[in-house]
Amino acid sequence: MPTLLSWGRHPQTPQTPTPCHWPDDLSRGLADLQRQGRTTLAYGAGLSYGDSGLAASDHVLHTIGLDRFIAADWQTGRVTAQAGVTFEQMLSVSIPRGWYLPVSPGTKYVTLGGAIANDVHGKNHHRHGTLGRHIVRLGLRRSDRAPLVCSATDETALFRATIGGLGLTGLIEWAEVKLMPIRSSRIRSVTQRFDTLDEFFALSATLDLQHEFCVSWIDCGAAGRSLGRGVYMAGDFADEGPLEVAHPRRLTMPVTPPVSLVNRATVRAFNALYWRHATRTPTVRTGSYAPFFYPLDSVLQWNRIYGPAGFQQYQCVIPEASARDGIAALLREIAASGLGSPLAVLKRCSDLASPGLLSFPMAGTTLALDFPHSDRLTHDLFPRLDAVVRNAGGRLYPAKDAHMSARDFQDSYPAWTAVEALRDPQLLSRFWQRVTR
Amino acid sequence: MLVGRDADKLEAIARDLTVRGAASVSTFVLDALDTPRHAEMLAAAVHTLGTIDIALIAHGTLPNQQACQLDVSQTLRELASNATSVIALLTLLATHLEGQQHGSLAVITSVAGDRGRPSNYVYGSAKAAVSTFCEGLRPRLFKAGVSLTDIRPGFVNTPMTAGLPLPAMLVAEPDTVATRIVHGIARKRDVLYVPAFWAIILLIVRLLPRPLFKRLSC
Numbered sequence A: 001m002p003t004l005l006s007w008g009r010h011p012q013t014p015q016t017p018t019p020c021h022w023p024d025d026l027s028r029g030l031a032d033l034q035r036q037g038r039t040t041l042a043y044g045a046g047l048s049y050g051d052s053g054l055a056a057s058d059h060v061l062h063t064i065g066l067d068r069f070i071a072a073d074w075q076t077g078r079v080t081a082q083a084g085v086t087f088e089q090m091l092s093v094s095i096p097r098g099w100y101l102p103v104s105p106g107t108k109y110v111t112l113g114g115a116i117a118n119d120v121h122g123k124n125h126h127r128h129g130t131l132g133r134h135i136v137r138l139g140l141r142r143s144d145r146a147p148l149v150c151s152a153t154d155e156t157a158l159f160r161a162t163i164g165g166l167g168l169t170g171l172i173e174w175a176e177v178k179l180m181p182i183r184s185s186r187i188r189s190v191t192q193r194f195d196t197l198d199e200f201f202a203l204s205a206t207l208d209l210q211h212e213f214c215v216s217w218i219d220c221g222a223a224g225r226s227l228g229r230g231v232y233m234a235g236d237f238a239d240e241g242p243l244e245v246a247h248p249r250r251l252t253m254p255v256t257p258p259v260s261l262v263n264r265a266t267v268r269a270f271n272a273l274y275w276r277h278a279t280r281t282p283t284v285r286t287g288s289y290a291p292f293f294y295p296l297d298s299v300l301q302w303n304r305i306y307g308p309a310g311f312q313q314y315q316c317v318i319p320e321a322s323a324r325d326g327i328a329a330l331l332r333e334i335a336a337s338g339l340g341s342p343l344a345v346l347k348r349c350s351d352l353a354s355p356g357l358l359s360f361p362m363a364g365t366t367l368a369l370d371f372p373h374s375d376r377l378t379h380d381l382f383p384r385l386d387a388v389v390r391n392a393g394g395r396l397y398p399a400k401d402a403h404m405s406a407r408d409f410q411d412s413y414p415a416w417t418a419v420e421a422l423r424d425p426q427l428l429s430r431f432w433q434r435v436t437r
Numbered sequence B: 001m002l003v004g005r006d007a008d009k010l011e012a013i014a015r016d017l018t019v020r021g022a023a024s025v026s027t028f029v030l031d032a033l034d035t036p037r038h039a040e041m042l043a044a045a046v047h048t049l050g051t052i053d054i055a056l057i058a059h060g061t062l063p064n065q066q067a068c069q070l071d072v073s074q075t076l077r078e079l080a081s082n083a084t085s086v087i088a089l090l091t092l093l094a095t096h097l098e099g100q101q102h103g104s105l106a107v108i109t110s111v112a113g114d115r116g117r118p119s120n121y122v123y124g125s126a127k128a129a130v131s132t133f134c135e136g137l138r139p140r141l142f143k144a145g146v147s148l149t150d151i152r153p154g155f156v157n158t159p160m161t162a163g164l165p166l167p168a169m170l171v172a173e174p175d176t177v178a179t180r181i182v183h184g185i186a187r188k189r190d191v192l193y194v195p196a197f198w199a200i201i202l203l204i205v206r207l208l209p210r211p212l213f214k215r216l217s218c
Helices: A025-035 A089-098 A112-117 A157-163 A195-211 A264-277 A291-293 A302-306 A320-337 A374-390 A406-412 A416-422 A428-434 B007-020 B035-049 B065-070 B072-100 B121-142 B173-188 B197-207
Strands: A014-020 A058-064 A069-073 A078-082 A135-141 A148-151 A173-179 A185-192 A213-218 A230-237 A283-288 A311-319 A342-348 A365-374 B003-004 B026-028 B056-057 B106-107 B146-154 B193-194
Touching: A014 A025, A025 A135, A025 A173, A069 B007, A078 A089, A089 A112, A089 A148, A112 A173, A135 A157, A148 A157, A157 A416, A185 A195, A195 A213, A195 A230, A195 A320, A195 A342, A230 A264, A230 A291, A283 A291, A311 A320, A311 B121, A320 A365, A320 A374, A320 B035, A342 B026, A365 A374, A374 A406, A374 B197, A406 A428, A406 B072, B003 B007, B007 B026, B026 B035, B035 B072, B056 B072, B056 B173, B065 B072, B065 B121, B072 B106, B072 B121, B106 B173, B121 B146, B146 B173, B173 B193
Parallel strands: A014 A058, B003 B026, B056 B106, B106 B146, B146 B193
Antiparallel strands: A069 A078, A078 A173, A135 A148, A135 A173, A185 A230, A185 A283, A213 A230, A213 A342, A311 A365, A342 A365
């Protein structure tokens, strides 16, 4: 049977799947593995980058087959669906009826269950916060209880522990989500480049208030006077236009090349071109939601470009007060290392609180970038970056992580003990095993 | 209208289809092996739908070939679920659609029916029975303006194939298969290999000379 890896393909610990197509398959799978003396973990679309989606036992319950809708009220925009329904499937049903997901990460291939377990955020964090704020109820299957329903009023502790709970508090069977109304599926976007990090903060301070969606791409190779240069992108759903589900032509990265195609030369060339392509004055255009929200979805299995060794994403958030200096220090370290990739993203997060105990965002600025995996990365650059984040009072995103120390995790997520107390004893990830030691 | 033996699963699929936009969905609980109740199911379908535009027969089981070789009753059970129950439904539906002078009948058989192989000839012969039945039935229905599509999928990523050691290149996704089936029925295709490349593979398999074929172990 084919085995599964995480999105970053590092660590390379293949997972043996038990396919689940019906809710009872979850309970059965849990019980079967328990009889074999094994813990497990739900594995949905496999888009967690590091080891948070990998089972400590390397035996996962593959939940992508739980892909049915359960109910929808198109008057109020509430949809109930099984955990394996992807955001793409959700949008294909909701867009024609004038509704969009209230929060959407950078790919539409994530499952509802995975999005809840990681309490994902998107380009509108400054307006809508994380997905957890829009989850009305969810159904859980635990090894030690009958199927149960959690919400802000019932099983509150489990509800809060499950949102951002990395799939450890029970198998998410289904969830009800509140959608947001849209009048058109087209996005009116504004793109503008900035020359320095200070310019980014100035742009963000004024333009974030005016737009629903904001994100910046940053040239992680630029140093010296160009440090922190990048392209600011903002957008809003257009007031008029069609409600159309996008079906863009998709390419697939057909093979894994023997070595990473992302290296110092290709990154420098790409970044310089990309930066120069954007103009200093704002460029306004209106287009489909898909390329605006999900640019990387147009190449399926793009993670293969990093070669057989895979890659790691580094995503941290630095609190408001130390954001400017912290991000500058991180960018200096990255530029000096010569590592890094074209996919570097900068975004300001708001103080909108999530019900989730282990939610990643906090008021401040988040930086995310990919690195081809290498020993130098884990032994040299990451420890330097971790020190900057630690000193600035920030934290790392478990959904992207394959390296953070137990000490850093426990210091920056003090509520982890509450999640551990509510963890289903039959569920354990490689990540959790690593950071709770 | 959805027909199946598990009421809970039918209900889950009905709800899913409703959210996705189906105008109305009804269900009927029936075990295909319960042939005496087939007529009751058809009556319910006619009552609910009026005219039947498309009927798709899609049930089946994947036998354990080794076990069947040692157990006649198991072999006969597999032939019942994959062949005779299907033929019973085809007989009933064909006559009804013929009377309507309208409609499309479709049945999922398998590429395995194209030639018996040592590794799964119980399954293969059951599917072959249905395909041969269709060959004869098709001209009869054609005269009444009714199409009959024999759908022959290769390996599909479903619960039936879960856990089998299949080459990933040859396993199709259900969505791809479903799209081709919908288009094939709409275009009144007679035989539909899904995905299409199986037509070439099976042509070669059928052309292998018997003296050679019997020396292979597939």
